[in-house]
Amino acid sequence: MSEEEEDFTEALRSSLLTISPPDTPSLLRAGVRNGRRRRRRRAVALGVSGAAVLALVGLGATAVPGLLSDGRGTARTTPGTSAPTSPSATPRPTFTGALPAAQALARLTALLPAGLTSSTPPGSGHSGQLWVDDGQGKSLxxxxxxxxxxxxxxxxxxxADVKPSPQGTLIQSRQSPEGHQTVNVLNPDGLYITLMTWQSPTQNGPSTRPTPLLPLTQLRTMATSPKWR
Known part of the structure; x- marks a missing residue:
């Protein structure tokens, strides 16, 4: 062996002697710990996946929020039911409080049977009064x-003694021996209508007609009309 080869061999031997041998027991323990952690993570992942599958099976067609493949949640729906819909809109009242006399008279005139003439008594524009004539004498x-x-x-x-209709409307009507008629109607929403007739042009005057201008049934039909809304 030449001198150069002996020097190289000696240098290599010295380098090997300075390298510490690996801590084999420590490496083994670390590997075991890493393996246990991986098994625990795998067991947890499998448990979550199994619970999701059981939930889907138990709920049938019920969608579980957050379990879609693209990560989007879904609203729960039950087979045989549809999504809730908003309640139908309730018509708003066209007025509150007392309906002005002019408007009430306009609606009353529109409800009068054909063949009658009407006019407003002097000074009664704010009292809701109307003269009606069928050719046999005026009625108030x-x-x-x-x-x-x-x-x-x-x-x-x-x-007090009135039985409500199936819709909850209360109707009270009466007729006096002198022919004075009154119909009161109270609707479930608080709409209250009163119609009165006299067999004369005034409330306190003597009758100028042999019979009432309108039958009581006709007055009831007018008082229960939806036109008052």
């Missing part, structure tokens, strides 16, 4: 329309 009609916020008093006094 009076109308009052309001929307009541509380109907307790009306129910206790005006409609």
């Amino acid at each position: 009609l009076e109308v009052h329309v309001s929307r009541q916020t509380s109907t307790t008093e009306l129910r206790q006094h005006v409609f």
Whole structure:
């Protein structure tokens, strides 16, 4: 062996002696710990996946939010049911409080049977009064329309013995021996209509007609008309 080769061999031997041998037990313990952590993570992942599958099976067609493949949540729906819909809009009242006399008279005139003439008594523009004539003498009609916020008093006094209709409307009507007629109607929403007729042009005057201008049934039909809304 030449001198150069001996020097190289000696240098290589010295380098090997300076390298510390690996800590084999420590490496082994670290590997075991890493393996256990991986198994635990795998077990947790499998548990979550299994629970999701069981949830889908138990709920049938029910969609579980957040479990779609693209990460989007879904609203729950049950087979045989549809999504909730908003309740149908309730018509708004066209007025509150008392309906002005001019408007009430306009609606009353529109409800009068054909063949009658009407006119407004002098000085009664704000009282809801109307003269109606069928050619056999004038009759005084009076109308009052309001929307009541509380109907307790009306129910206790005006409609005390009245049975409501299937729709919840209360109708009270009466006719005096002198031919004076009154119809009161109270709707479930508080709409209150009163129609009155006399067999004369005035409330306190003697009868100028042999019979009422309108049958009581006709007056009831007018008082229950939806035109008052």
